[in-house]
Amino acid sequence: MTTPTTDDSTPAPTGERRTWLRDHSELGVCVLLLALGVLVLTDALTMDVDITQRGPVGPKTVPVVVGAGLLVIAALLAVDVLRGGRGQAETGEDVDLSEPADWRTVLLLTGVFLGSAVLIEPLGFPVAGALLFWGAAFALGSRRTDRDPLIAAVVSFVTYAVFNNLLGVPLPGGPLMGVL
Amino acid sequence: MNALNSLLDGFGTALTPLNLLWAAVGVLLGTAIGVLPGIGPAMAVALLLPVTYGLEPTGAFIMFAGIYYGAMFGGSTTSILLNTPGESAAVVAAMEGNPMAKSGRGAQALAAAAIGHFAGGMVGTVLLVVLAPTVADLAVDIGAPDYFAIMVLAFIAVTSVLGSSRIRGLASLLIGLTIGLVGLDQMTGQQRLTFGSLQLADGVDVVIVAVGLFAIGEALWVAAHLRRRPPDPIPVGRPWLGRADVRRTWKSWARGPFIGFPFGAIPAGGAEIPTFLSYVTEKRLSKHKDEWGKGAIEGVAGPESAASASAAGTLVSMLTLGLPTTAVAAVMLAAFQQYGIQPGPLLFEREPDLVWGLIASLFVGMVLLLALNLPLAPVWAKLLRIPRPYLYAGIMFFAAVGAYAVGGEVIDLVILLIIGLIGFGMRRYGLPVLPAIIGVILGPAAEQQLRRALQISDGSVTGLVDTPFSVIVYAVVVLLLAWPLVRKALPRKGART
Numbered sequence: 001m002t003t004p005t006t007d008d009s010t011p012a013p014t015g016e017r018r019t020w021l022r023d024h025s026e027l028g029v030c031v032l033l034l035a036l037g038v039l040v041l042t043d044a045l046t047m048d049v050d051i052t053q054r055g056p057v058g059p060k061t062v063p064v065v066v067g068a069g070l071l072v073i074a075a076l077l078a079v080d081v082l083r084g085g086r087g088q089a090e091t092g093e094d095v096d097l098s099e100p101a102d103w104r105t106v107l108l109l110t111g112v113f114l115g116s117a118v119l120i121e122p123l124g125f126p127v128a129g130a131l132l133f134w135g136a137a138f139a140l141g142s143r144r145t146d147r148d149p150l151i152a153a154v155v156s157f158v159t160y161a162v163f164n165n166l167l168g169v170p171l172p173g174g175p176l177m178g179v180l
Numbered sequence: 181m182n183a184l185n186s187l188l189d190g191f192g193t194a195l196t197p198l199n200l201l202w203a204a205v206g207v208l209l210g211t212a213i214g215v216l217p218g219i220g221p222a223m224a225v226a227l228l229l230p231v232t233y234g235l236e237p238t239g240a241f242i243m244f245a246g247i248y249y250g251a252m253f254g255g256s257t258t259s260i261l262l263n264t265p266g267e268s269a270a271v272v273a274a275m276e277g278n279p280m281a282k283s284g285r286g287a288q289a290l291a292a293a294a295i296g297h298f299a300g301g302m303v304g305t306v307l308l309v310v311l312a313p314t315v316a317d318l319a320v321d322i323g324a325p326d327y328f329a330i331m332v333l334a335f336i337a338v339t340s341v342l343g344s345s346r347i348r349g350l351a352s353l354l355i356g357l358t359i360g361l362v363g364l365d366q367m368t369g370q371q372r373l374t375f376g377s378l379q380l381a382d383g384v385d386v387v388i389v390a391v392g393l394f395a396i397g398e399a400l401w402v403a404a405h406l407r408r409r410p411p412d413p414i415p416v417g418r419p420w421l422g423r424a425d426v427r428r429t430w431k432s433w434a435r436g437p438f439i440g441f442p443f444g445a446i447p448a449g450g451a452e453i454p455t456f457l458s459y460v461t462e463k464r465l466s467k468h469k470d471e472w473g474k475g476a477i478e479g480v481a482g483p484e485s486a487a488s489a490s491a492a493g494t495l496v497s498m499l500t501l502g503l504p505t506t507a508v509a510a511v512m513l514a515a516f517q518q519y520g521i522q523p524g525p526l527l528f529e530r531e532p533d534l535v536w537g538l539i540a541s542l543f544v545g546m547v548l549l550l551a552l553n554l555p556l557a558p559v560w561a562k563l564l565r566i567p568r569p570y571l572y573a574g575i576m577f578f579a580a581v582g583a584y585a586v587g588g589e590v591i592d593l594v595i596l597l598i599i600g601l602i603g604f605g606m607r608r609y610g611l612p613v614l615p616a617i618i619g620v621i622l623g624p625a626a627e628q629q630l631r632r633a634l635q636i637s638d639g640s641v642t643g644l645v646d647t648p649f650s651v652i653v654y655a656v657v658v659l660l661l662a663w664p665l666v667r668k669a670l671p672r673k674g675a676r677t
Contacts, residue, residue: 057635113593136572142569142570167234
């Protein structure tokens, strides 16, 4: 839904500028779409299409259309945002939009996820998975040091067993599974 | 009757012990997922896509269909007992169901919803049995231009019918199409957007995109705005209905499917519109108008019945035309692609065991769901008390499992996180997720059909519109695009001036 912006009346000029940027942070989406469009177009136009082309439409056509579409949409979105249009943030059962975004939790979660991803190969899936679960629960505010690691370990080991042994999707067991 | 014979064969497939087990697993998981806040059926099916690597197709689709129907059943429990519906389809259930629960009639509301889902699902599935083979027969000789037209319709419908901003819908679609472009061109082997990387030459796996957008994106978004104190569910006993309630609701149960089914079959947002229409209809026809807003049981029964019937309607379009009209159908289409099966008119000829086994299992699943939901509702309601850190940690964990199972590569997890961050940004700035996922799934197929059609016509654009079918589909597309202009031009009724 697009709602008209309310006039803000911040007195200091620097503060005013910052509020303006905050109110129009959606312009960042336009910049990203623009960059993506340029990327797709550059890739399509620098493609050296040789004799492999069969039929009148080659591998370039669709990327060119998509890239051009991205540029047009970036411009249209920018116009919409400057006219006061706003993308409505998604709601949900556990979502409370009345408070500002909690970036610390998001960064922690991202870090935990990347950390466990790196650890899968040296430590094996069961251990890295348990660390991911525990770390994510910790990032989201759970502080039960007696219960959390236990739940994480059970979830991770059961999942490993189901995928590796029941469904036949191989996951690396790591040194621990070598010992057991 | 041919369809009847095929259906009987289908029951032969669905009633084998193993497939019964998958149906039971599906409805149990589906109900749990429907009840759990924060997880929708689309995310659930996306998280379970990795099982397609180890399971044969019939079992997998029986389970997915069970999840879809089960989540509809379970979703109404959350709306009635918590009044914070997460899915748009469940919003209407909260309008009358929650006041009923507050005034001590939660058991009746749950029963009206469960029986409504059963009735809607049954009628909807019967309509599916009758209509799907006919649609498949009519469409059986459609060619490349027709397929391309259907995909264009899907693109336009998800961006302009759904959501509130067409620009944002289109932006989302283009992001999806761009992700779909990555990899080797299917017809010439030309590298596109790979930047010389071998990993990217295989393209970005649909499983990773679906899990990233639906699961990681959602988990990060909720993490940024997690409610400090989750709302307390209203305690409830075993669902039951008195004779007076049944007398009030049976007509609502019967009307719902005929509103829900057609809307499920067309790309108009799944259960959102029909549940609301059913609500309005029931309100108009009700003899107890004074109760509306304070807990009128018809307002639960009708919409819930429409919701389940719309799920059956969705399956008609997906199975006969390969046209996904909801996010769940889109993810199920991705599962078909994993198996190398092309849903469409020929599916009924090529894979009769799969299709009819799936349809028969819907009937089986419905009976299982009714048997599970009426006596076990208080147990399901306990799921609403799950600590949120565990819930969202679990979503992150299973997303990682799914992405890693695709190819056993750590780089896939990094791509998953990047797509998750894109999903986060989309939720923050109101870009709908559905067009992106449709773009990823249908984009490459649409390009292939377009090029094939133009190859046949030797480059002439008329090759895209040389069949009656494609002309009709493009007419619908034009209508969808022109609709806001037409509406603006018409004299506005009841304008507030």
